[in-house]
Amino acid sequence: MRGPRRDPDMVRAYVRTRGHSSPSRDGLTLTTLVRAADRPLHGLDVEALRVMRICRGPLSIAEIASLLDLPPTVALIVVSGLLDTGHLDSPAPAGQPDISVLEEVLNGLRALAVR
Amino acid sequence: MDSVLSPSDEHLYLPATVTRSAKILIAGHFGAGKTTLVGSVSEIKPLRTEELITEASTGIDDLAGLPGKTETTVAFDFGRRTLSPQLALYLFGTPGQNRFTPFWEHLFHGALGALILVDTRRLQDSDPVLGLFEERGLPFGVAVNEFEGAPRYARDEIRQALALDDDVVLTSCDARNEVSSIHALIAFIEYLHRSRRLEHLS
Ligand SMILES: Nc1nc2c(ncn2[C@@H]2O[C@H](COP(=O)(O)OP(=O)(O)OP(=O)(O)O)[C@@H](O)[C@H]2O)c(=O)[nH]1
Ligand SMILES: [Mg+2]
Numbered sequence: 001m002r003g004p005r006r007d008p009d010m011v012r013a014y015v016r017t018r019g020h021s022s023p024s025r026d027g028l029t030l031t032t033l034v035r036a037a038d039r040p041l042h043g044l045d046v047e048a049l050r051v052m053r054i055c056r057g058p059l060s061i062a063e064i065a066s067l068l069d070l071p072p073t074v075a076l077i078v079v080s081g082l083l084d085t086g087h088l089d090s091p092a093p094a095g096q097p098d099i100s101v102l103e104e105v106l107n108g109l110r111a112l113a114v115r
Numbered sequence: 116m117d118s119v120l121s122p123s124d125e126h127l128y129l130p131a132t133v134t135r136s137a138k139i140l141i142a143g144h145f146g147a148g149k150t151t152l153v154g155s156v157s158e159i160k161p162l163r164t165e166e167l168i169t170e171a172s173t174g175i176d177d178l179a180g181l182p183g184k185t186e187t188t189v190a191f192d193f194g195r196r197t198l199s200p201q202l203a204l205y206l207f208g209t210p211g212q213n214r215f216t217p218f219w220e221h222l223f224h225g226a227l228g229a230l231i232l233v234d235t236r237r238l239q240d241s242d243p244v245l246g247l248f249e250e251r252g253l254p255f256g257v258a259v260n261e262f263e264g265a266p267r268y269a270r271d272e273i274r275q276a277l278a279l280d281d282d283v284v285l286t287s288c289d290a291r292n293e294v295s296s297i298h299a300l301i302a303f304i305e306y307l308h309r310s311r312r313l314e315h316l317s
């Protein structure tokens with residue numbers, strides 16, 4: 001069975017609109033974490049449904065893109081729309097990292113290195 | 116095999132307590148060991164994504180199959196490591212061809228910086244990638260990936276050969292080894308922390 005691979009025409013359609021409709025949320029990045037909110041799914045298009053199905057737990061947009069075989073820019077657009085409609089939640093505001101993130105990363109890596 | 120996982124593959128999900136992510140780019144010339152290092156540190160099987168880049172500047176018509184279009188694929192791989200109940204670290208292995216395309220903005224965006232791997236047999240191949248990060252102002256450190264059989268040089272010699280500023284961190288690792296790779300990442304993050312190199316993010 002071929003399986004639900006990405007539809008090249010759909011991808012082209014998204015790519016075509018890319019210049020005109022960049023993700024509507026500023027600060028959305030490939031490492032932004034999202035998960036499904038409890039909302040009815042009717043009315044969503046095929047790509048949005050695939051994203052919703054995979055977002056049962058927290059994942060980054062990069063993971064969604066890779067697991068669904070979507071180009072990352074397409075995944076950003078689809079996720080952005082689903083955040084706008086409340087179908088997806090992002091656990092933390094997609095802010096820029098600050099010095100406290102460096103400290104958290106450092107502490108975490110040091111803990112791994114001494115195991 | 117198709118890449119669609121069933122929703123019951125719970126191991127792929129982050130713990131529900133994780134609310135923050137951080138990203139470090141793993142860069143370097145062709146074959147420097149980027150994918151290897153990402154795989155050594157990652158808790159998930161490294162993933163890969165591809166983006167089709169249309170290079171001609173005539174817009175929409177490029178995708179309509181007109182002659183003269185140039186489409187290239189930019190591929191990168193990435194891995195993930197949960198560092199605390201709240202934080203996941205993502206490592207992105209950058210594309211082997213270190214030529215800037217607009218897609219690189221997606222890689223740069225929100226990254227703490229880049230650890231650039233070098234193989235001492237091909238030091239001169241690092242020029243384009245060093246240039247890319249210097250030009251962009253994204254902080255970077257350099258780690259010599261110590262392939263066996265590759266010449267060993269003193270740190271000063273490598274620094275000179277790569278024309279690195281004195282303050283740029285230079286370390287070494289065996290990208291195949293998890294702990295060694297983690298130590299290289301620690302040296303890099305310590306350097307970022309020391310120099311508070313986060314201005315690029317604002
Ligand atoms: N001996 C040795 N081999 C290594 C080491 N790191 C990587 N390799 C091998 O070197 C080759 C290239 O490594 P990759 O991790 O694929 O390098 P890369 O930078 O991702 O390469 P591209 O994505 O093609 O640019 C692979 O065959 C690795 O198994 C190392 O530390 N020591
Ligand atoms: Mg690679």
